[in-house]
Amino acid sequence: MSELRTEICDILGITYPILQGGMGPYKTEELAIAVANAGALGVISSIGMAATLLPEAAPIDAARLFGDDPPRVILRKSIENVTERVKQSNGVVGVNVPVAAEFLLASKMFVEETIQAREENSDIERTLRVIVTSAGNPKPWAEIKKHGLTWIHVVPSVYHAKKAESAGADIIVASGHEGGAHVSWDPVHSMVLVPAVAKAVNVPVVAAGGFCDGRTLAAALVLGAKGIQMGTRFIATQESDFEQIWKDAIVQKEERETLTGRGIFGPMRFVRNQRAERIVEQTLDDVPRFYLGEPVESNESILKLERDGFTDLVDAIPETALMFGGECVGRIQDLPTVDTLIQSVIKETHQILQDTQKFLYS
Numbered sequence: 001m002s003e004l005r006t007e008i009c010d011i012l013g014i015t016y017p018i019l020q021g022g023m024g025p026y027k028t029e030e031l032a033i034a035v036a037n038a039g040a041l042g043v044i045s046s047i048g049m050a051a052t053l054l055p056e057a058a059p060i061d062a063a064r065l066f067g068d069d070p071p072r073v074i075l076r077k078s079i080e081n082v083t084e085r086v087k088q089s090n091g092v093v094g095v096n097v098p099v100a101a102e103f104l105l106a107s108k109m110f111v112e113e114t115i116q117a118r119e120e121n122s123d124i125e126r127t128l129r130v131i132v133t134s135a136g137n138p139k140p141w142a143e144i145k146k147h148g149l150t151w152i153h154v155v156p157s158v159y160h161a162k163k164a165e166s167a168g169a170d171i172i173v174a175s176g177h178e179g180g181a182h183v184s185w186d187p188v189h190s191m192v193l194v195p196a197v198a199k200a201v202n203v204p205v206v207a208a209g210g211f212c213d214g215r216t217l218a219a220a221l222v223l224g225a226k227g228i229q230m231g232t233r234f235i236a237t238q239e240s241d242f243e244q245i246w247k248d249a250i251v252q253k254e255e256r257e258t259l260t261g262r263g264i265f266g267p268m269r270f271v272r273n274q275r276a277e278r279i280v281e282q283t284l285d286d287v288p289r290f291y292l293g294e295p296v297e298s299n300e301s302i303l304k305l306e307r308d309g310f311t312d313l314v315d316a317i318p319e320t321a322l323m324f325g326g327e328c329v330g331r332i333q334d335l336p337t338v339d340t341l342i343q344s345v346i347k348e349t350h351q352i353l354q355d356t357q358k359f360l361y362s
């Protein structure tokens, strides 16, 4: 087992500088367990759990994914299960809470539940050490730190990174436009975003959007990041909670086969199929509104996503399933176990950094 430690490892108590991105609509419970047991940061995703509050508006079959429990109970059970199954390996996990304006009541509920779960159970307190907020204003969330948690915030620009730093975030994830699912209206890609954010803030930066192997982890370190967050790559693993149809799509698609169109809050990057193409057509109807500065993110956008009728992934065919994924679908060709993946990323990072020395002329 090779070593690769950065500041991120010390702050989070993990072995490798790799974070698993939060990924709704699933709880990513099995994935978080596998990632934490493999020495990286496993993350439970909360966004889909909130869909149980508004089943008629949500573009997922909330009851199938989560049963009848209310969102707080779904999250608590998930935290308990993950804690139980990673405590032997001293694995570390976090909870991802999107804090978009459309979502604030649910965000508050999930943050409170996470804090409470830690206060009531010392195993959870040892294991669950992180809250990762995303997709919204960081300012109201600084109190997370008062409860002994490390606070990570995800941003799409230098402006938002500075805002997160002044709000008190411990770590900033700079997420480029290549990434899967929600992306910013302003399309800044990782190659420009990551070094710009690393230069602009003093807290450690983690790179997201397009990172999927040792070559890209090595690149992230060179760009000034102290680690990477991977979403799309982790979907295509044996343990991930995603449907087989979604895993297969990630493996089969090439790098041109993603599209951005309007999502639930802001644009999303979809795996390209007929369904995604229809969403992009609908989005183009709204582009003039966006350029005129009118708000385009509202409940209406959720309903619009749903207008075609959601095809449950259990019975879906590849052209009609609603699936999100980043541009790195074009760089993913296998379905390894999480442990095999992480070991190969670390090994390859060492190799790439060494080889780079060799081909440089002195």
Ligand SMILES: Cc1cc2nc3c(=O)[nH]c(=O)nc-3n(C[C@H](O)[C@H](O)[C@H](O)COP(=O)(O)O)c2cc1C
Pocket (backbone or CB within 6 Å): 020, 021, 022, 023, 024, 025, 045, 046, 047, 096, 098, 133, 134, 135, 154, 175, 178, 179, 180, 181, 182, 208, 209, 210, 211, 229, 230, 231, 232, 233, 324, 325, 326, 327, 328
């Ligand atoms: C299917 C999918 C669902 C996602 N859902 C969330 C989410 O609920 N919350 C969040 O903060 N980020 C979400 N993301 C973004 C990831 O956490 C991560 O930042 C992103 O995938 C990184 O880019 P990559 O896909 O190129 O690895 C999602 C990404 C994907 C692919």
